[in-house]
Amino acid sequence: MLSQSEKETIVSDVSSNQNALYNLLSQLIQIRSYTGEEEKIVRFIRTKMQEFEFDDVFIDSFGNIIGRIGKGPVTIFYDAHIDTVAVNDADAWPHPPFAGKMVDGKIYGRGAVDEKPAMAGYLMAGKAIRSYFKDRELPFSLFIIGSAMEEDVDGYPLFHIIENEKIRPDFVILGEPTNLSIYRGQRGRMELEIATKGKSAHGAHNEKGINAVYRMTPIISEIEKLDRRLPVRDPLGKGSITVSHIMSQSPSLCSVPDFCKIHIDRRLTLGETRESAMDELNTIIRSCGVDAEVSIPTYHGKSWTGQQFDQEAFFPTWMLEHDHPLTIAGLNTAGLVLNEAAQLGTWKFSTNGVATAGRFKIPTIGFAPGREELAHSSKEELVLADLLKAAHFYALFPFELMSILRKA
Numbered sequence: 015m016l017s018q019s020e021k022e023t024i025v026s027d028v029s030s031n032q033n034a035l036y037n038l039l040s041q042l043i044q045i046r047s048y049t050g051e052e053e054k055i056v057r058f059i060r061t062k063m064q065e066f067e068f069d070d071v072f073i074d075s076f077g078n079i080i081g082r083i084g085k086g087p088v089t090i091f092y093d094a095h096i097d098t099v100a101v102n103d104a105d106a107w108p109h110p111p112f113a114g115k116m117v118d119g120k121i122y123g124r125g126a127v128d129e130k131p132a133m134a135g136y137l138m139a140g141k142a143i144r145s146y147f148k149d150r151e152l153p154f155s156l157f158i159i160g161s162a163m164e165e166d167v168d169g170y171p172l173f174h175i176i177e178n179e180k181i182r183p184d185f186v187i188l189g190e191p192t193n194l195s196i197y198r199g200q201r202g203r204m205e206l207e208i209a210t211k212g213k214s215a216h217g218a219h220n221e222k223g224i225n226a227v228y229r230m231t232p233i234i235s236e237i238e239k240l241d242r243r244l245p246v247r248d249p250l251g252k253g254s255i256t257v258s259h260i261m262s263q264s265p266s267l268c269s270v271p272d273f274c275k276i277h278i279d280r281r282l283t284l285g286e287t288r289e290s291a292m293d294e295l296n297t298i299i300r301s302c303g304v305d306a307e308v309s310i311p312t313y314h315g316k317s318w319t320g321q322q323f324d325q326e327a328f329f330p331t332w333m334l335e336h337d338h339p340l341t342i343a344g345l346n347t348a349g350l351v352l353n354e355a356a357q358l359g360t361w362k363f364s365t366n367g368v369a370t371a372g373r374f375k376i377p378t379i380g381f382a383p384g385r386e387e388l389a390h391s392s393k394e395e396l397v398l399a400d401l402l403k404a405a406h407f408y409a410l411f412p413f414e415l416m417s418i419l420r421k422a
């Protein structure tokens with residue numbers, strides 16, 4: 015639907031704002047935005063969206079910042095979470111983590127990979143699309159979303175927009191780092207708890223008690239064995255199970271404990287579900303002949319707007335087909351901006367896709383600059399030229415998608 019020369023015009027408009035793009039990312043890094051403390055960055059992005067003449071700009075009740083361009087029937091989400099994890103090792107950084115410093119074609123700082131570049135790219139792409147199509151109708155509604163609290167409750171900010179704000183996308187682009195590949199899935203994850211009960215007694219009369227820790231011991235040892243035999247399912251690889259915490263309760267340190275609880279981190283590959291992960295643990299408990307209970311904990315959170323929410327600690331695995339129209343549109347667009355065939359990949363970590371693709375089955379992919387393995391570390395750095403390529407991608411993608419949909 016866009017002619018070759020129109021594509022070139024939009025791309026060159028983004029390129030002409032190259033320095034503004036890089037400065038925008040630097041400004042986003044300079045605004046510290048730890049999870050639950052996103053108000054300042056949300057207000058900054060709102061001002062930019064208004065300045066760039068987005069058609070609608072608002073902050074939802076959860077505290078996500080949302081800007082819309084166009085009002086066509088195909089709804090596309092561009093999502094970038096704008097919260098970051100904390101910095102506890104400022105001395106280990108090559109440059110101060112909140113300076114947004116640019117040196118020799120790279121930018122450094124917390125969020126330089128995970129995932130402020132996507133927001134900078136979305137904003138400049140949105141500006142280019144809006145200014146080029148000033149008086150013309152667009153065939154899509156493009157929602158650019160800066161989502162809050164993703165680092166603590168992946169998926170919840172988009173779950174909120176779909177469920178409570180009643181905006182449901184047809185397609186979703188995630189801005190988590192993919193190093194300019196098209197990513198189309200991730201392992202899921204869940205947390206589980208197992209509790210055993212015993213009977214307390216004085217340590218001097220331990221034969222009168224039942225030790226809840228001893229009841230837990232065979233279960234822990236079977237979980238360790240289970241981790242080794244979990245299946246490998248490509249391209250997501252193998253799931254995992256880890257006992258991450260153990261606690262017990264007794265009337266004193268000189269008594270037999272009557273309660274024991276373990277916390278478990280479970281990564282889920284293809285075919286592993288909430289139910290299958292629960293069943294495995296119940297089978298272990300039965301085989302140990304122990305009376306114990308498995309449960310999934312609930313995360314209670316509060317966003318910067320004061321909204322309280324609960325989220326069960328289960329985040330489903332998802333994977334989009336390699337030949338899905340969204341995957342094809344992503345690969346085509348990436349091919350245009352990279353001048354070479356784009357690669358497919360998947361994330362090792364979890365993303366907001368657990369809500370859009372995992373829960374709602376809405377086609378979702380990711381494309382962004384930056385290397386996933388640098389996220390959450392003192393080594394966060396980004397090649398600025400890759401940010402420009404990503405901004406080109408974001409400016410062209412909706413049009414590539416529309417032309418694929420038209421052919422389909």
Ligand SMILES: [Zn+2]
Pocket residue numbers: 095128129190
């Ligand atoms: Zn992230």
